Structure formats: structure tokens, C-alpha cells
Amino acid sequence: xxxxxxxxxDSPIARLVEAFHRLPGIGPKSAQRLAxxxxxxxxxxxxxxxxxxxxxxxxxxxxxxxxxxxxxSPCRICGxxxxxxxxxxxxxxPLDVRAIERTGGFRGLYHVLHGVIxxxxxxxxxxxxxxxxxxxxxxxxxxxxxxxVATNPNLEGExxxxxxxxxxxxxxxxxxxxxxxxxxxxxxxxxxxxxLGRALEFRQEVR
Amino acid sequence: MxxxxxxxxxGAERGPDDAPAGTIGPMPARIPRVTKTEAIVLRHxxxxxxxxxxxxLTPGRGKIDVVAKGALRARSRMAGHLEPLTRTEVVLAHxxxxxxxxxxxxxxxxxxxxxxxxRLSSAMYLVEVADRLTFEDVDAGVAYxxxxxxxxxxxxxxxxxxxxxxxxxxxxxASGFRPEWGQCVACGDAVPADxxxxxxxxxxxxxxxxxxxxxxxAPIDARVLxxxxxxxxxxxxxxxxxxxxxxxxxxxxxxMHEVMHHVVERELKSARFVAAARRAGASAxxxxxxxxxxx
Ligand SMILES: [Zn+2]
Ligand SMILES: [Zn+2]
Numbered sequence: 001x002x003x004x005x006x007x008x009x010d011s012p013i014a015r016l017v018e019a020f021h022r023l024p025g026i027g028p029k030s031a032q033r034l035a036x037x038x039x040x041x042x043x044x045x046x047x048x049x050x051x052x053x054x055x056x057x058x059x060x061x062x063x064x065x066x067x068x069x070x071x072x073s074p075c076r077i078c079g080x081x082x083x084x085x086x087x088x089x090x091x092x093x094p095l096d097v098r099a100i101e102r103t104g105g106f107r108g109l110y111h112v113l114h115g116v117i118x119x120x121x122x123x124x125x126x127x128x129x130x131x132x133x134x135x136x137x138x139x140x141x142x143x144x145x146x147x148x149v150a151t152n153p154n155l156e157g158e159x160x161x162x163x164x165x166x167x168x169x170x171x172x173x174x175x176x177x178x179x180x181x182x183x184x185x186x187x188x189x190x191x192x193x194x195x196l197g198r199a200l201e202f203r204q205e206v207r
Numbered sequence: 208m209x210x211x212x213x214x215x216x217x218g219a220e221r222g223p224d225d226a227p228a229g230t231i232g233p234m235p236a237r238i239p240r241v242t243k244t245e246a247i248v249l250r251h252x253x254x255x256x257x258x259x260x261x262x263x264l265t266p267g268r269g270k271i272d273v274v275a276k277g278a279l280r281a282r283s284r285m286a287g288h289l290e291p292l293t294r295t296e297v298v299l300a301h302x303x304x305x306x307x308x309x310x311x312x313x314x315x316x317x318x319x320x321x322x323x324x325x326r327l328s329s330a331m332y333l334v335e336v337a338d339r340l341t342f343e344d345v346d347a348g349v350a351y352x353x354x355x356x357x358x359x360x361x362x363x364x365x366x367x368x369x370x371x372x373x374x375x376x377x378x379x380x381a382s383g384f385r386p387e388w389g390q391c392v393a394c395g396d397a398v399p400a401d402x403x404x405x406x407x408x409x410x411x412x413x414x415x416x417x418x419x420x421x422x423x424x425a426p427i428d429a430r431v432l433x434x435x436x437x438x439x440x441x442x443x444x445x446x447x448x449x450x451x452x453x454x455x456x457x458x459x460x461x462x463m464h465e466v467m468h469h470v471v472e473r474e475l476k477s478a479r480f481v482a483a484a485r486r487a488g489a490s491a492x493x494x495x496x497x498x499x500x501x502x
Contacts, residue, residue, distance in 0.1 A: 119476040120250035120331065163324060163483075
């Protein structure tokens with residue numbers, strides 16, 4: 001990056017570049033490209049982007065039960081009377097709920113942890129929605145007999161499933177884990193529907 | 208904007224870059240384009256949509272960040288060989304700001320660690336301690352060897368306390384933070400185990416006479432002190448013969464966590480996880496108990 005073409009640090013353009021750069025996966029070059037795209041776009045397109053950003057912050061909340069992102073709490077899945085209420089599938093992120101729903105092979109409920117146990121990144125069990133899961137099993141979904149831990153097939157995902165297994169087993173709940181078949185180290189978000197569906201079907205009990 | 212500039216300039220560039228702008232400084236030609244090294248994977252983080260930055264501990268180059276392209280994709284052949292807590296052999300291509308992994312091959316996956324929560328959380332602690340006490344471009348042969356040996360001991364079933372404490376003490380020693388358990392850190396006199404006080408700030412034990420001067424020095428259990436002395440000085444096989452009851456183990460852990468906290472100047476998250484994992488096992492016969500318990 002050369003000094004000549006760079007806007008002053010406090011200019012509106014620099015602020016926009018910086019805002020884009022804070023987004024995950026956006027490097028400095030991409031941030032600049034996005035900012036200049038917005039600058040050249042019609043007024044209405046910029047207005048729609050700004051409105052969408054504010055609207056999503058205004059209207060999207062966490063479902064009080066499953067902690068998924070939703071515009072109404074309880075969310076559509078938690079409020080759906082036709083879903084099985086004896087099994088909860090625990091996932092790391094809201095995107096994982098979408099991925100498992102796409103397989104069409106799961107009819108139970110979900111619980112979103114919003115992360116995974118990873119001490120190296122400063123995340124422990126106390127930073128995840130685990131207390132919310134326990135409170136829910138106690139107060140709302142009292143008929144749950146199985147918890148499927150669908151965390152990613154990597155070290156952090158394993159640590160999380162073993163921790164939940166240890167926490168929930170004494171409470172008489174069977175804790176299962178997605179079957180192997182998902183490649184080690186991979187991310188659920190990138191698994192194809194068939195592989196994910198099979199991993200779900202052939203899940204195994206966490207020891 | 209400052210942040211964007213820093214990232215673009217590649218703060219981690221290794222070549223001698225202190226030449227003034229416009230002059231041709233010495234070229235970083237001594238770094239070969241491709242190197243092969245063994246490494247222990249300490250941690251990783253996402254880079255963009257499909258790549259990962261992997262932090263490796265290597266014997267020769269210390270702790271380095273490298274890029275694993277496509278590691279997040281389901282069909283990545285590399286991801287499994289670059290998981291944290293894996294000892295791996297990597298081929299690195301010299302990159303502008305970070306090296307790129309072109310091949311990775313697992314030497315030891317320490318699989319038995321992954322089957323037991325207490326071993327796994329302890330291993331995560333060892334890795335975080337190693338992470339905090341090693342640096343880039345500094346020879347880390349000793350630290351690497353200690354971590355390798357400790358992970359091997361943990362995975363073959365050696366005592367968690369024994370392995371962890373021996374590792375901490377040896378790594379502190381190798382890093383220049385050796386705690387002094389034998390002689391008073393103020394006057395140098397030998398300190399009898401049953402009349403010792405200690406403080407993490409002072410870096411070890413103080414005698415009765417000097418105790419007033421060492422602010423915050425607290426009494427230390429003679430049994431704890433004897434074990435620490437033994438772990439620091441005896442060969443491993445002899446240290447392994449010392450029997451620890453639960454209470455002694457807990458006190459040892461508390462002292463060493465204080466030492467570590469003082470040295471790395473921050474809370475070690477994995478130390479909390481070790482405790483949380485243990486607590487989850489001893490927990491709560493009912494959901495009400497479990498839900499009532501705050502981490
Ligand atoms: Zn919900
Ligand atoms: Zn003294």
C-alpha cells in the first residue's frame with residue numbers, strides 16, 4: 001500500500017475502510033475495495049445496506065431457549081409442536097443449525113453454544129451457553145433423554161463434547177457425538193449434506 | 208487505518224528490515240525458500256473463509272505463525288495434520304509475511320490424550336504454558352523437547368500432577384524464571400522446609416528472618432515444599448515415586464498456578480478448564496444442582 005493514495009486517517013472513507021476491515025475474513029485490500037464500491041454505488045444501494053445493518057441489530061435476538069439467532073423468541077423451531085422434544089442437538093454456531101436443517105434428517109431441538117471450548121483462544125466452558133442449556137433441561141425441556149453434541153470434529157470440538165458428556169451423564173441423559181466420517185480438523189459448515197446426514201444418523205455415545 | 212497498514216506491511220517479516228527506505232538493505236537471501244521442520248501445533252485461528260493461521264512450536268525457529276491454505280475445507284488433506292496437540296512434520300515455503308505450509312505429516316497425534324477429559328485439559332494447559340514462554344526466532348530446542356516429553360508422558364498414562372508440575376518447573380528453569388525452593392531469595396541461607404514462607408513475586412522461599420521484608424510472603428506447607436524441591440532436582444523416575452494424596456496435589460497445583468500467573472502476567476485459561484473439567488466430574492446429582500453451579 002503506498003502513502004499517496006491513502007485517505008487521511010480520520011476521513012469518512014478511512015472510517016468505512018476500517019469498519020469493513022474489522023469484519024471476519026476481510027483483509028485491508030478487500031476492505032478498500034468494498035469501501036470504494038459503496039462510494040461509487042447509487043445513494044439507494046448505500047441506504048439499503050445501512051438500513052439492513054441497523055435492522056438486523058434491532059430485530060434479531062437470541063432465542064431464550066435454544067440461543068439461536070431469531071426475530072421472535074422462542075424461535076420457529078423451539079415453537080414448532082411437531083418437533084421431537086426428547087432430543088437436543090448442540091452446535092457451535094447458528095450456521096450449524098442451518099447446515100443440519102438442510103440435511104432434513106433431524107427432527108429434534110437445537111442448542112447453540114456460540115463457540116467451543118478453546119483455552120488457547122481464551123474460551124472456557126463459562127464463556128459458552130452451557131448454563132443456559134442446563135437451565136433449559138431443568139425448567140423447559142424436562143423430557144430430554146438424549147443430547148447430540150454436533151461440534152466440529154477437531155480438538156476443541158472433542159473437548160467440548162467430552163465436557164458436556166461429563167456434565168450431563170450424571171443427570172441421566174445420554175450424550176452422543178456425530179459419527180466419524182467427517183474429516184478430522186474440518187469445519188461442519190463446509191461438510192456436504194449427505195456426509196453430515198450420515199454422521200448424524202450413525203452418532204455414537206460419548207464415553 | 209493504522210491497523211490495515213500494519214497488516215499489509217506484514218509485521219512478521221523476518222528479513223533485516225531496518226534499512227532506511229530507498230536504500231537497498233541486505234537481502235533476506237539466507238532464508239531458504241523451502242524448509243522442513245518438525246513442530247508441535249499450539250493453536251490455530253481462522254484466516255478468511257477457508258484458510259487457517261497455525262501457531263507452531265519448532266525446535267530451531269521457536270514459535271512461528273504459518274498459513275495453512277484451504278485447511279477449513281471438508282476435503283483438506285492437511286487439516287488433520289495441523290490440529291493443536293499434534294506433533295507434525297511440516298514443509299514450509301517462505302512467504303512474504305508468513306510461511307505457507309505446503310506439506311504436513313503427523314508424527315504423533317497423542318490420540319489417548321483425546322479420549323480422556325482430564326488428560327486432554329492438562330495437555331491443553333501444557334500447551335498454553337509453552338505458548339506463553341516461547342517466542343519467535345528464538346531457539347526453542349529445550350522447550351520443544353520438554354513439551355514433547357510431557358505430552359508423551361501424559362498420553363501413556365503418567366500422573367497428571369507429576370507430569371504437569373515437572374514440566375512447569377523445567378520450562379521455567381529453561382526460560383530463566385526458575386523458582387527458588389531451597390535458599391532464601393533475600394539472604395541466600397538454606398530454608399528449613401517446616402519454617403518457610405514463599406511469595407510468587409519474590410520468586411521463591413524466604414527464611415523466617417527475611418520474611419518481614421518480603422511483602423506478601425505466605426507460609427507454605429512443608430510437604431508441598433519438599434515435593435517441589437524433589438520435582439526440581441530429582442531425575443524423573445525418582446520423582447515419579449513420590450506419592451501424592453488429593454489434598455497435597457491440590458496445594459501443589461495452587462502454588463504452581465500462582466507462580467505461572469506471576470511469570471506470564473495473566474490468567475491461564477486452560478488452568479481454569481482443568482479445574483472446571485474436574486468439577487464437572489464430581490458434580491451434581493441433579494439438574495437443579497448442575498444448573499445452579501456457576502463456573
Ligand atoms: Zn429456539
Ligand atoms: Zn533470608
